[in-house]
Amino acid sequence: MKQISFAQAEHQNKKKVTRRERFLAQMEALVPWQRLIEALSPSYFPNSAGKRGRPPIGLERMLRIYFLQQWYALADEALEDAIYDSQAMRDFVGIDLAIESVPDATTLLRFRHLLEKHALTQRIFEEINAHLAEKGLFMREGTIVDATIVAAAPSTKNKAKQRDPEMKQTKKGNQWYFGMKAHIGVDAVTGLTHSVAATSANVADVTMAGALVREDDKRVYGDAGYTGMWKHLGEEKDAPDSKCYPGYCIRHEEGG
Numbered sequence: 001m002k003q004i005s006f007a008q009a010e011h012q013n014k015k016k017v018t019r020r021e022r023f024l025a026q027m028e029a030l031v032p033w034q035r036l037i038e039a040l041s042p043s044y045f046p047n048s049a050g051k052r053g054r055p056p057i058g059l060e061r062m063l064r065i066y067f068l069q070q071w072y073a074l075a076d077e078a079l080e081d082a083i084y085d086s087q088a089m090r091d092f093v094g095i096d097l098a099i100e101s102v103p104d105a106t107t108l109l110r111f112r113h114l115l116e117k118h119a120l121t122q123r124i125f126e127e128i129n130a131h132l133a134e135k136g137l138f139m140r141e142g143t144i145v146d147a148t149i150v151a152a153a154p155s156t157k158n159k160a161k162q163r164d165p166e167m168k169q170t171k172k173g174n175q176w177y178f179g180m181k182a183h184i185g186v187d188a189v190t191g192l193t194h195s196v197a198a199t200s201a202n203v204a205d206v207t208m209a210g211a212l213v214r215e216d217d218k219r220v221y222g223d224a225g226y227t228g229m230w231k232h233l234g235e236e237k238d239a240p241d242s243k244c245y246p247g248y249c250i251r252h253e254e255g256g
Contacts, residue, residue: 023071024092031067032131033060039127043118057103062111063124064093065103069112076105076112129194142188142219143195145212145226147205152179168200177201185212188221209233 044059069079083089083102152167185195195212205225209232
């Protein structure tokens, strides 16, 4: 039986369950950890047999830390501090401060770069979605499409002396923004994200609708930014089995 520290025992004996603890417990059950480990191991442990030096930190632990960073939108240094401060986070990651330390910010940065280098963030997304689909958690009745601007620093005070060429300027309301745009497709019943695409901020929301909708979606919902999206869904405006209105399309309607 695994021994627990005094801090863990004190934490477990408290009466109130926090929102963070509830959320992390749900994620513990929802994320297919073993599936992700099997998918990512070849890139994380390439030809490690016979190599000297300190072995890499366990893949599952680094994945858990990476997920915490995404869920709570924390920078590397802030995430390291948060894990030290939060018993709930340490329990989720599996760290006992009595015998080990939290991976430092540099380790987190290297892991994130490894994921980006091997396009593993997309692989993680695909594996989780496949797992959810197998569990019947995607109803596939319809999709909600949306987009959000991700701001970037417009300054040219950097090594290249220029702005990131992939980032563009756009206006929303009366305000100008510089950066990129994240386009997402969300299952209309469960609220789970099934599609993601990234573009420069000046790309119109409606033009990405086709990349976010599944072939068997019966309905597609969007705000005013998706008016006229039938043209981007491959639908004929007057087709008998498709009806489109401002920001809303019914596709393959029964009886059509």
